[in-house]
Structures are given as structure tokens and as C-alpha cells.
Amino acid sequence: MxxxxxxxxxxxxxxxxxxxxxxxxxxxxxxxxxxxxGDQWVWQIDPFKCSWCGRCATNCVLNPSAVKCVHAYELCGYCDLCGGYLIPGHSDRSTAAENQLCPTAAIERKFIEEPYYEYKIKEDLCIGCAKCAEGCSAFGNGSLHLQIMHHLCVNCNECAIARACPSDAIKRVKGSDPYLMKGDYTK
Amino acid sequence: MRKWAVISIVLISAAAIIAVIIAEHRSALPGRRPANPFAYDVEEFRSVDQELIRWRETHQVQLDREDPRAMAYSDGKIYLAAGNELQVIGSDWSRILRRTLPSEATCLAAAREGWIVAGMGNHLVILDSDGETIAESEALPEESSITSVAILGDNIYAADATGRRVLIYNRELEQTGEFRGDSGVSDVHGFIVPGAHFSLAVNSEDELWITNPGIHSLQNYTASGRLRSYIQRTSFGIDGFSGCCNPVHFTFLPDGRFVTSEKGIIRIKVIIGTGEVESVVAPPELFREGTNAPAVAVGDNGNVLALDFDRNMIRIFEPI
The missing domain is CATH 1.20.5 (Single alpha-helices involved in coiled-coils or other helix-helix interfaces)
Structure with a gap:
């Protein structure tokens, strides 16, 4: 054997x-x-599912959050009475702090020509609270909306805000196409 | 003894892990989530004083198409454009006519004599009462967007949202003029049309009214396009219009009061000549958030017809 x-x-x-x-x-x-x-997968917010709950500001592992407001300029009405910029009951349609809806004054309002105003987001000030996005969607075209910024996001395996999101608006998207901007998204 | 100590530690650890998992799960339940520290309550703008709601919904006509685009009313008939089909609905809500149109209609106006004008993106067609094409305009530049048409005497007015202008045509659909709402008065701006919402209508006094949505205004023009008067109300509240494009649609009651339809916070209301809100036909709670503002028309009996693009139905409101 x-x-x-x-x-x-x-x-x-x-x-x-x-x-x-x-x-x-x-x-x-x-x-x-x-x-x-480019087949890496990253987290992103579907702006059409977002319900502006505020958890992007409070639940992200980063402080301030990697979620920021972005502006789809092609959707914007450039309104003087901007629902995303002005607080209800504002005393004046001006840039005075007491008239601003944003808690960190992260939106810059600039006069273009009568009666158009441009609204830009100061990313370093934005905390992703979605107040402006909610106001813009309620009264306007919804051109202000939230996105996860990938130069800030650490791409956790289990995204803390995806877990807390009540409307299931955060999903994995391909890293080669990591943003779901409203203007581009709807084309 | 040592064995029991190990078992105890394992059991305590397991219990702690289970407790943490349960606590985390419970804290994520909708009713147990912490309050949003950045909450922005827009509900106060959606709620309407019940005293103002002086209309009630009495009937709904379900459409057999899922793509309605425009509605007009004349002489007891509802004219409806859906895709490239024209439908005529009678006073008993039955379909009197169905016709295939040369292309998709974006807006309609019906003359008392029974002929119809349809805006088709960048051109107009006139149809007879059987839906046959009897005149067609030259095409405007491709980017043009005709969003509203109205008939006043021998003139046909077409609102071109992209061009921010109103075009004037004769009955043969030859263009005879255009105007952009410039009044020459410093505090009154020309047409400001941020989106594809630019509406015009003629009242029973043969007055041509046109929206200037960028400044939340309704403006009255002469037949040749000279500004005669205007009302302007900008407000987040129900007392005015907000956003970029309101009012999106409007029409008139037989006595000349305006019926306006708004997007954003969707509502239909009646306003008087000074711009004050007289009553609310349909409060926001009757529409699904985020949908399009309903097109509006008024029947011979003064009922308001609202074309609900979300539910694919015509909703009829009568005064209480």
C-alpha cells in the first residue's frame, strides 16, 4: 500500500x-x-426623495456635516421674494441677518438686475440643515437642494445619515457619477 | 468557580449588546426620533382660514388619458388636450369628440362660435368644431414655448414664455404684432418669465389680462399691447403670490373676478380687481404636494373647473 x-x-x-x-x-x-x-460606490442624496428632516446636519460623523446645500441655477427663478433665503415675516427683502432663513448665513444674495437676485452657497458655512431647501421647495422651484460633497465625505461603510434618513433618500451611486444634481438629474 | 465567572461575563456582555441594539432600533423609530433642531414649519402657509373657503367640490370627471396638458371651456363644452389628442366633453360629462392633432397641444382657447386655437410649442393651429385644422401659423424658433392662448375679437394672442413676449395673430394665423410688456414707466417692468408659466386670458368685458409671473402681477393690456393697469401682490401668505412663477394659470368668473391657480403651495383662489383675496376655491390640502398647479376654466354657470394633472381628472367646484 x-x-x-x-x-x-x-x-x-x-x-x-x-x-x-x-x-x-x-x-x-x-x-x-x-x-x-470608476466602479467605486459612494453615498448620495436623491433630491426628489429628501424630506428636509434636518438629520443630515446632526447625524453625519463629520462636524460640520459633509452634506451641503447646492443650487441648480437652471431651475432657479432668481426671485426677489426667495422662499429659501428669506424668513417668513421678514421686515425687508434685504440681506440683513434678521431676514435670513439660513441659521449660519451661508447663502449669499446678490442683485443682478431688476428684479433678479442670484443666490450662492458658501460651502464652508453650510451645515446641511435643509431649511433653505424646504423653503425653496415650498414656495419656488426647489432649485436649492442637498448633496453629499465627496471632497468631504469619508464614505463610511454604513452611512450614519443614510441610516437615520426617514425618507430613504440616501443611496449608493457610482463613484464615476457621484452627484444627483437636480438640473442635470432631470435632463 | 472560574468557569462560572466566564459564563457570567459572556451572558452580561450578550445582554448589554442586545440592550444596545434594541435601544438603537427603538431610537430610530419615527415616533422616537429627536426633534429636528432646524425645523422650518411651512404648514402655517398651507392652512387656510375656513371662513375663506366658500366653494365646495361637487363633481370629478376622470379622464381616460394620463397626459392631459390643457383645458378650455366654451358654450357648455370642455375642450381638453392630452398628448396629441383633442377631446370635447359635453355638459353630461360624456365625450362628444375625439380627434388626433398634428402634434401635442400645450394650450387651448375656444371661441363662442365653436372653433378652437391650440398652441403647439412653437406654433399655433386653428381647428374647426370637428377638430379639423383650418389654419396653421409659421413656426417660431424651436426654443419658443407657447404656454397660453386667448381670443379677443379678430385677434389671437399667444404667450411665448421663452421669448418673454406676447404674439398677436389674425384669424388666418398671420403674425401681426408682438409686445413685451414694457410700459415706459420706471416702476413697471416688462414680462419676467422665469419658468414655462406665462398665462393670458380675456374677460367678459373683452379686456386682455396677462400674468407677469416674475413680479407676481396680473396686467391689463389694450388690444395693441399697451399696458393699461395692473395688480401686484407678493407675499408668502394667501394674500398674495410667491415663488418664481405665480399665478401659473388664471381665468375669470362671469362678473370679472379672477380665478388664480398657484404652484408650490398649490391652491385656487378668487381675487377681486384690487388684488385682494375674496375667497378660496380649493385649499392646498386638496392637492398632492409637489405636483403641478391645476389649469382652470369657468363654466357658464360660474362653476370653477380645475384640471388636476396629478390625478388625471377635471374637478368641479361650486360656490357654497
Whole structure:
């Protein structure tokens, strides 16, 4: 009866090391290929599902949140009476702090020509609270909306705001096309 | 002894982990979430004083199309454009006529004599009472967007939202003029049309009224396009119009009061010549949030007809 060939400990360690090296190289290669083909998945907000609950500001692991307001200029009406900029009961349609809806004064209002005003978001001040997005959607075209900014987001495996989102508006999208901006999105 | 200590530690740890999981799950339930510290309550703008609601919905006509675009009313008949089909609905709500149109109609106006003008994006057609084309205008530039048409005497007026102008045509659909609402008066601006919402209508006194949606105004023009008077009300509240494009649609009651339809906070209300709100026909709670403002028309008996694009139905409101 033929006896089975047994490996020595040295041979076993050597072959295991070789196998591990091949596996690691394959893994790194696969990862590099995946990155190069842009198939990384990142978190993003579907602006049509967002219900402006405020949790993007409070639940993100970053402080301030990686969620910021963005402006779809092609949808904007450039209104003087802007529901996303002015607080209800404002004393004047001006840039005075008491008239602003944004708690951090992150929206810049600029006169273009009678009666048009342009609204720009100061990203470093925006905390992603969605007050402006709610006001804009209630009274206007909804051109102000929230997006996860990928130069800030750390792309957690389990996104804390996706977990807290009551309207299931946060989903994984391809890293090669990471934004769901309203203007582009609706084209 | 040591074995019992290990078992106890494992059991306590497991209980702690289960407690944390349950607490996390319960805290994420809708009723147990912490209040939004940035809450912005727009509900106060959606609620309407019940005293103001002096109309009630008495009937609904379900449409057999899912793409209604425009509605007009004349002489007991409702004219409806849906896709590239024209439907005529009689006073008993039955379909009197169905005709395929040369292309999709975006707006309609019906003359007392029974002929119909349809705006079709960048051109107009006149149809006879059987829906046959009897005249067609030259096409405007492709980017043009005719959003509303009205008939006044021998003239046909078409609102071009993209061009921010009103075009005047004769009965053969030859263009005879246009105007942009410039009055020459410093405090009255020309037409400001931020979106594809630009409406015009003629009242029973043969007055041509046109919206200037960017400044929330209704403006009265002469037949040749000279500004005669205007009303302007800008407000987040029900006493005026807000957003970029309101009022989106309007028409007239037989006595000349305006019936306006708004987007954003969707509502239909009646306003008088000074711009004050007289009553509310349909409060926001009757419409689904985020949908289009209903097109409006008024029947011979003064009932308000609202074309609900979300539910694909014509909703009829009568005064209480």
C-alpha cells in the first residue's frame, strides 16, 4: 500500500507564503482595476426623495456635516421674494441677518438686475440643515437642494445619515457619477 | 468557580449588546426620533382660514388619458388636450369628440362660435368644431414655448414664455404684432418669465389680462399691447403670490373676478380687481404636494373647473 506523501513544516510554510503573496497581489490588482474603472460606490442624496428632516446636519460623523446645500441655477427663478433665503415675516427683502432663513448665513444674495437676485452657497458655512431647501421647495422651484460633497465625505461603510434618513433618500451611486444634481438629474 | 465567572461575563456582555441594539432600533423609530433642531414649519402657509373657503367640490370627471396638458371651456363644452389628442366633453360629462392633432397641444382657447386655437410649442393651429385644422401659423424658433392662448375679437394672442413676449395673430394665423410688456414707466417692468408659466386670458368685458409671473402681477393690456393697469401682490401668505412663477394659470368668473391657480403651495383662489383675496376655491390640502398647479376654466354657470394633472381628472367646484 502506497503511503501518502506528507509535507514537511518548512514546505508547508513556504507554499502558504507563496499562496498568500499571490492572493495579496491579486487583491491589490483587483482593487486597482476597480478604482481605475470608476466602479467605486459612494453615498448620495436623491433630491426628489429628501424630506428636509434636518438629520443630515446632526447625524453625519463629520462636524460640520459633509452634506451641503447646492443650487441648480437652471431651475432657479432668481426671485426677489426667495422662499429659501428669506424668513417668513421678514421686515425687508434685504440681506440683513434678521431676514435670513439660513441659521449660519451661508447663502449669499446678490442683485443682478431688476428684479433678479442670484443666490450662492458658501460651502464652508453650510451645515446641511435643509431649511433653505424646504423653503425653496415650498414656495419656488426647489432649485436649492442637498448633496453629499465627496471632497468631504469619508464614505463610511454604513452611512450614519443614510441610516437615520426617514425618507430613504440616501443611496449608493457610482463613484464615476457621484452627484444627483437636480438640473442635470432631470435632463 | 472560574468557569462560572466566564459564563457570567459572556451572558452580561450578550445582554448589554442586545440592550444596545434594541435601544438603537427603538431610537430610530419615527415616533422616537429627536426633534429636528432646524425645523422650518411651512404648514402655517398651507392652512387656510375656513371662513375663506366658500366653494365646495361637487363633481370629478376622470379622464381616460394620463397626459392631459390643457383645458378650455366654451358654450357648455370642455375642450381638453392630452398628448396629441383633442377631446370635447359635453355638459353630461360624456365625450362628444375625439380627434388626433398634428402634434401635442400645450394650450387651448375656444371661441363662442365653436372653433378652437391650440398652441403647439412653437406654433399655433386653428381647428374647426370637428377638430379639423383650418389654419396653421409659421413656426417660431424651436426654443419658443407657447404656454397660453386667448381670443379677443379678430385677434389671437399667444404667450411665448421663452421669448418673454406676447404674439398677436389674425384669424388666418398671420403674425401681426408682438409686445413685451414694457410700459415706459420706471416702476413697471416688462414680462419676467422665469419658468414655462406665462398665462393670458380675456374677460367678459373683452379686456386682455396677462400674468407677469416674475413680479407676481396680473396686467391689463389694450388690444395693441399697451399696458393699461395692473395688480401686484407678493407675499408668502394667501394674500398674495410667491415663488418664481405665480399665478401659473388664471381665468375669470362671469362678473370679472379672477380665478388664480398657484404652484408650490398649490391652491385656487378668487381675487377681486384690487388684488385682494375674496375667497378660496380649493385649499392646498386638496392637492398632492409637489405636483403641478391645476389649469382652470369657468363654466357658464360660474362653476370653477380645475384640471388636476396629478390625478388625471377635471374637478368641479361650486360656490357654497
Amino acid at each position: 502506497e503511503r501518502k506523501k506528507t509535507k514537511s513544516r518548512r514546505e508547508f510554510i513556504s507554499s502558504s507564503a507563496r499562496f498568500g503573496l499571490v492572493l495579496a497581489l491579486g487583491g491589490i490588482g483587483g482593487l486597482a482595476f476597480r478604482r481605475s474603472t
